[in-house]
């Protein structure tokens with residue numbers, strides 16, 4: 192279902208499998224949701240206020256039902272990747288901040304679905320779906336980015352629970368979140384001395400939790416989060432002691448392919464802006480779209496774009512069938528984010544001076560795509576995963 196005037200290649204049905212009627216209904220709802228937002232003209236300069244507003248609207252439109260299981264107000268028995276991808280592709284086409292507001296509700300609550308007690312799930316997940324609780328996922332640290340085992344945040348035993356000490360950085364929704372999932376180093380393995388990690392749920396107003404905002408190149412609420420002896424009762428532990436990283440990795444397995452889908456949305460927008468501009472901008476007495484050099488350049492990125500869609504929806508379908516392998520999502524994220532960057536760069540170039548002018552669509556897209564090649568595993572880390580599938 193494309194918007195009026197979009198090139199055919201921006202249609203989202205390429206490679207999508209699943210319940211066709213349900214997905215068509217979802218796309219229709221997304222189309223009107225995004226159109227309504229476009230006319231609402233929400234100011235993204237106050238990142239916290241706009242995140243709250245976006246989460247409120249996403250909940251009212253029923254879109255947050257896709258981030259939780261049916262037992263707690265969600266749309267399906269288990270969280271499914273295909274609808275998450277369709278939603279992210281639509282939302283990011285409109286705004287990266289809107290897409291972030293959506294996905295953090297899932298990335299920040301799914302570890303509770305995966306490893307929380309029934310009491311904690313019942314307490315949190317319905318509030319995530321209704322938009323009352325805004326979520327964050329706190330894994331990265333100053334000394335632990337691509338290599339999360341370098342994590343220094345400690346969980347020290349305190350009665351039947353733990354106390355957290357340490358600092359996380361680049362945490363999306365830091366400061367606006369009501370709910371944090373936090374990963375920390377626990378007791379060393381007695382035999383090999385290997386570090387063991389735990390996963391914990393912490394409310395945003397926990398004593399000892401403080402936030403220092405950070406700023407990145409596109410609107411995105413983000414910051415450092417400090418834990419100065421934050422007390423976590425036993426009931427707020429996720430999964431078994433020492434098995435927290437399994438939860439982190441299982442969570443990233445669900446959401447990694449959806450980063451590729453967000454990149455598809457940005458590329459969709461870039462491609463339709465490029466085609467519309469080249470069709471109307473006249474130089475040398477004719478529209479630029481009559482220049483074969485430009486036509487070929489756009490043909491290249493359009494082909495990449497469809498290939499990226501096939502990879503993303505193939506990986507999402509495999510996950511929903513229970514047949515996912517790590518390399519599928521890695522290839523989808525790698526190719527979709529890298530090719531979206533090329534498509535957006537082509538949009539900037541096609542617009543000439545307007546392409547780098549603040550407020551023009553290509554300029555916004557150029558800033559918004561960049562972080563997608565870095566978070567949830569950089570492009571290089573995706574290559575490590577793909578190479579492991581090839582070489583062992």
Ligand SMILES: Cc1cc2nc3c(=O)[nH]c(=O)nc-3n(C[C@H](O)[C@H](O)[C@H](O)COP(=O)(O)OP(=O)(O)OC[C@H]3O[C@@H](n4cnc5c(N)ncnc54)[C@H](O)[C@@H]3O)c2cc1C
Nearest residue numbers: 328329330331336337361362363562565566567568569571
């Ligand atoms: C906008 C944004 C939002 C984010 N949100 C969150 C969040 O909500 N929660 C969270 O926990 N984290 C979040 N992050 C952090 C993100 O996941 C990390 O930045 C990312 O994992 C990379 O870690 P790093 O920045 O420490 O880079 P580093 O790990 O220091 O890597 C630096 C460079 O070296 C390369 N590199 C590293 N190791 C290898 C290797 N073995 N072989 C080849 N190349 C290698 C990397 O690919 C990269 O290019 C966010 C980051 C950004 C930018």
